Amino acid sequence: MAFGNSADVMASKTDGATPIGGRDAATEAVISARNLDLTFQTNDGPIHALKDVNLDINKGEFVSFIGPSGCGKTTFLRVMADLEQPTGGTVTVNGVSPQEARRSRAYGYVFQAAGLYPWRTIGGNIRLPLEIMGISKAEQAERVARVLELVELAGFEKKFPWQLSGGMQQRASIARALSFDADILLMDEPFGALDEIVRDHLNEQLLKLWARTRKTVAFVTHSIPEAVYLSTKIVVMSPRPGRITDVIDSPLPHDRPLEIRETPEFLEVAHRVREGLRAGHADV
């Protein structure tokens, strides 16, 4: 995915957000889908990608979407980001339409590929959308330093993308999405192309980052362990047309060392996710 597209949707907070742990923090829905339907018209006929999807994502939640290939996970995220238009139902983001949310820069978007410009330094890549937004040089510098520190890449500002490993590049792309200071982070399989050990490390880092920033995260993945490890809520989707077949509120504590993946509680949630995926397949 070209960076030009991602720059368009990466964004910044503009409203006075409820403080973390504030009165409404646990119940305020920042993303709501009601009877959402999306059919693509193609030369080969209509493709029914999403069917009757209903979901609330509350402030500060980490919500993963898991389901078989082609079940509409990316499409759902793209609807939230105003990159696709539903053919039925509604979606609100921060109480307004996705289009208004995009204009008010309500979210950052992290794509599967890091999508960094090779001729710009890491700092230059993060700064680019801020430059386009007309943010002052002093504030650009402050934001770049802050987000690089958040993803543990302090000191790499002057490096070029090719000087970083794949995992570091993906962290840089997360830093770029964070630089807008948006309350919502939409992440489409950001670690899908990385090997398992790197992925484990990035999962740990992402959880720490989430704990520090308390963003609301919508995260697409194919990996059951990744979904269970990261999420406060796991949304299981069926094969096309994508429907939600299960929504699991995680009983796991917020503090999650990687070893938690060996505990009976973790395995129980993973089992439920797997059963949900199986049941979806049985429906076809």
Ligand SMILES: Nc1ncnc2c1ncn2[C@@H]1O[C@H](COP(=O)(O)OP(=O)(O)OP(=O)(O)O)[C@@H](O)[C@H]1O
């Ligand atoms: N722009 C488009 N035009 C036509 N069909 C599309 C378009 N975008 C997606 N689709 C189709 O809609 C369905 C859902 O696609 P989507 O990419 O959302 O699935 P996914 O669950 O994210 O898949 P994966 O896990 O493989 O990334 C697929 O059948 C896909 O081919």
